[in-house]
Amino acid sequence: MASMTEECVPLRALTFAEFKKGFAYDEEQLYSLLFKRNQELIGIRREKFAVRNLKKIFRATFKLVPKIGFQAMSLRDLLAETGLSMGGVYLTITNKDNIAIIVKDAVTLVCEDIVETAKAEPDPTLALERLIKGYLYSSLLLQPWFYFLYAETRSLPLEHQNDSKNLERSQVSEIKGLIAELQEKPQQGYPAEFIATMALTMIQERYLKPWKYKQPAASIDEYAENCLRLIHHSVCHYW
Amino acid sequence: MASMTEECVPLRALTFAEFKKGFAYDEEQLYSLLFKRNQELIGIRREKFAVRNLKKIFRATFKLVPKIGFQAMSLRDLLAETGLSMGGVYLTITNKDNIAIIVKDAVTLVCEDIVETAKAEPDPTLALERLIKGYLYSSLLLQPWFYFLYAETRSLPLEHQNDSKNLERSQVSEIKGLIAELQEKPQQGYPAEFIATMALTMIQERYLKPWKYKQPAASIDEYAENCLRLIHHSVCHYW
DNA sequence: CTAAAAAAAGAGCGAGCGTTCGTTTTTTAT
């Protein structure tokens, strides 16, 4: 039994601290990317000013929304929190919906990067580790963004609501694909879909309920390892 | 290994169909209970009229809210959907917030009942089955209620937001308690807290993302059994 | 230094919000 376990569970572990070092989306870089990707939603033409205002607007949004919700957050609340004027805010984001749309774009961007990185790894066990930890650690580093997209999907225009649901579907589907690769006789373990659903759910748990995790930093590594072990056990074990 | 599996996994299975037969909260009963428990929030004094209006109001709410959110649902949307007048709606619920507060009360009521039923079972394995299936099946039968409370917690007055978070904490805590009872040497398996969190997360998955589950009815029993098997495996296995 | 361009300011607009309240209709009890 012990050897079976060792076969299944990856031996080396990518920690949160290591991942953070190579993370390509710190605040400055992220806003710069969002500015370039969403020119048609943003009224300001010079990056310097756009990034400065976007930073203020999203910081304020992420402070207000978890308490009262996006619909209940008025633009006047936003003015008070950012210190900007109505004109400044509207020059930056053009209209209120665009705040939510840009959040969706940010999360989509990061998720696509995670999948790409994982797919570059030929060994499926290591690829799965990169994928799961990529989602888990990224969604923690960008917690307000991931939380907002999940909690405020219904505040998005309908087309963008569908994008958001499809993003979740594709996340499960990527995980499921790697799990299926690991299952030689898929009939005998848990269904790959079931395991993949569990995995994503455990990832979401952390960024959706921050009030449950006043994180002592180490705990996220433990959590990640437990998740991966549980996944591998579910893949390997027959009964 | 096979015998270990059999020790861990319960042999008899309570199905969704069986559970539904004994379920004490069909529409009529639930509204009647809510009327009695929330007299001070409800303006109508005769149960017959209160129940008829509450039914209309909550059905309409559960139709509108998943698409646009509670804050974006106006009372005029509600009038159109219910066929009631402004006066009728306000006589029934007194103010808009009370809709959300009454939903919180309903979910709390049902959850307390589930815990009570599970605790009446002396064998911890059977108690765990009752608890997990109680949550899973109840939250499916009352999907709109459970979904609303999770998705609209931020629309509640602050005191009630805390109630909602505490309800989730107590759910994890009840599951964790039974799991700890099953673990003879707790140090060697997954932490009880981790397993309990996973369990609740898997329950929430089903009522939070109905768009993923156009249920063929049998699938929920399978899902429940997979969840319980996974829990028992996580409890029993050492590594 | 200066003139053109870009960004920031904030008063004001119409629409729609939750809620109220005087009145009418329905139900209940005698």
Place this chain on the structure above:
DNA sequence: ATAAAAAACGAACGCTCGCTCTTTTTTTAG
């Protein structure tokens, strides 16, 4: 049958919303 009580009605109220637009300030380029 009747009068009192309860429920239902819906126009109107005050307010706040997202957004626009003219004016002012700051930045940039020659």
